Amino acid sequence: MSGILNVTGGTPLTGEITVRGAKNFVSKAMVAALLGNTPSELRNVPQIKDVDVVSGLLRLHGVDVDYDVDAGVIRLDPRNVETAHVADIDAHAGSSRIPILFCGPLLHRLGEAFIPDLGGCRIGDRPIDYHLEILRQFGAVVDKRAQGIRITAPRGLHGTKINLPYPSVGATEQLLLTAVRAEGVTELRNAATEPEIIDLIAFLQRMGAIISVDTDRVIRIEGVAELHGARQTALTDRIEAGSWASAALATGGDILVRGASQAGMMTFLNTFRRVGGAFEVLDEGIRFWHPGGELNATVLETDVHPGFMTDWQQPLVVALTQATGLSIVHETVYENRFGFTEALRGMGATIQVYRECLGGAPCRFGQRNFYHSAVVSGPTPLRAADIEVPDLRGGFSHLIAALTAEGTSRVGGIDIINRGYENFMGKLEALGAQVSPG
Numbered sequence: 001m002s003g004i005l006n007v008t009g010g011t012p013l014t015g016e017i018t019v020r021g022a023k024n025f026v027s028k029a030m031v032a033a034l035l036g037n038t039p040s041e042l043r044n045v046p047q048i049k050d051v052d053v054v055s056g057l058l059r060l061h062g063v064d065v066d067y068d069v070d071a072g073v074i075r076l077d078p079r080n081v082e083t084a085h086v087a088d089i090d091a092h093a094g095s096s097r098i099p100i101l102f103c104g105p106l107l108h109r110l111g112e113a114f115i116p117d118l119g120g121c122r123i124g125d126r127p128i129d130y131h132l133e134i135l136r137q138f139g140a141v142v143d144k145r146a147q148g149i150r151i152t153a154p155r156g157l158h159g160t161k162i163n164l165p166y167p168s169v170g171a172t173e174q175l176l177l178t179a180v181r182a183e184g185v186t187e188l189r190n191a192a193t194e195p196e197i198i199d200l201i202a203f204l205q206r207m208g209a210i211i212s213v214d215t216d217r218v219i220r221i222e223g224v225a226e227l228h229g230a231r232q233t234a235l236t237d238r239i240e241a242g243s244w245a246s247a248a249l250a251t252g253g254d255i256l257v258r259g260a261s262q263a264g265m266m267t268f269l270n271t272f273r274r275v276g277g278a279f280e281v282l283d284e285g286i287r288f289w290h291p292g293g294e295l296n297a298t299v300l301e302t303d304v305h306p307g308f309m310t311d312w313q314q315p316l317v318v319a320l321t322q323a324t325g326l327s328i329v330h331e332t333v334y335e336n337r338f339g340f341t342e343a344l345r346g347m348g349a350t351i352q353v354y355r356e357c358l359g360g361a362p363c364r365f366g367q368r369n370f371y372h373s374a375v376v377s378g379p380t381p382l383r384a385a386d387i388e389v390p391d392l393r394g395g396f397s398h399l400i401a402a403l404t405a406e407g408t409s410r411v412g413g414i415d416i417i418n419r420g421y422e423n424f425m426g427k428l429e430a431l432g433a434q435v436s437p438g
Helices: 023-035 049-060 086-093 098-110 129-137 169-179 195-206 238-251 263-275 310-320 341-346 392-404 414-419 424-430
Strands: 004-008 014-018 040-043 064-068 073-077 112-116 141-145 148-152 161-163 185-189 210-214 218-222 231-233 254-258 278-281 285-289 299-301 323-330 350-354 373-378 386-388 408-412 434-437
Touching: 004 392, 014 424, 023 040, 023 049, 023 073, 023 098, 023 169, 023 195, 023 238, 049 064, 049 073, 049 098, 049 414, 098 112, 098 129, 098 148, 098 169, 129 141, 129 148, 129 169, 169 185, 169 195, 169 218, 195 210, 195 231, 238 254, 238 263, 238 285, 238 310, 238 392, 263 278, 263 285, 263 310, 310 323, 310 341, 310 373, 310 392, 341 350, 341 386, 341 392, 386 392, 392 408, 392 414, 392 424, 424 434
Parallel strands: 014 254, 040 231, 161 185, 299 323, 386 408
Antiparallel strands: 004 408, 004 434, 040 073, 064 073, 112 148, 141 148, 185 218, 210 218, 254 285, 278 285, 323 373, 350 373
């Protein structure tokens, strides 16, 4: 597919699409399969770039990967795990940050791990230093070299007590993947508890791990000597479901998102309703639509689960440009997630970003000179423009803006959206969008 998409806006998106498994679970469960001594199987797997990246990295390490794309089933046989070549890892990893999560499993399987310089969406600092510090606390030795980082565990890995300063999803995943086969008990305080994390814990438990999730964000892991393969069906991607819901709202459309689940989206659904959107929970998914009339401005603050997901924020901001009044959005998860609003302003939106914490309690970015609050004034008609996609979620937001705007926009860098949205071109066409490769 071309990296440029011509999008003619002004037509409501109507129809139905299907959303499959969550990117943020599937890619991590694929890494977890490395820990087993027999094959694992994941179902409801989406055809997205991140799955291809992890598949490539696993194959480099000797894992046999059999992916039935149409059925959404991936089988992973890790019985012949081996050390991969540095240059190969670098080439396959690309901009993904997944390789950092290979460290714990590879230390258990091979006694060493190597990670190249890491990329990813430029939406915030997301340093790997904290991941490395977690590994050190388990007893790993970190050797930083010119081409990357070599990690060894000459005395094995041992359980530890860690209190996260912030309930980071990545740090929680790192700890889980390292602790399950470490000797002794590990206790993690202030852990992330997103549904994708809970499903990863369930997958590890099916593999033979002993993990308890206590109250107040405390997770305890009793290390075991070995794990076996397991089978699990991935939970639906609630980020993608929320993105299509926002597209329905912004364009005045009506979309049935097959596979969408109410349980993981309750916070989003409440906000969607407050803004003036309508939804209906069905057995097969959730139908989202714009019921007509004005949309309502709102005050919104992103937070870790069970708060409003940061990944829902960007698509919804586009819909808020069509709401009447002043909406306030306070981003507390990533410090640099309002860069996408510059393109929206170029399309006619009235959005002002601020360094101060607006609309809620002070957050960890409040005194650090980051533009992490936004005020959206609406409704403002959007007009077509040439846009360059900045990152995954911002890119989908730009796509929604182009679909909402009058005229034909040229959206560049569209391939980034493939990282997390399965067959989005086919889904756009199914919903009646006027799009064509540039």
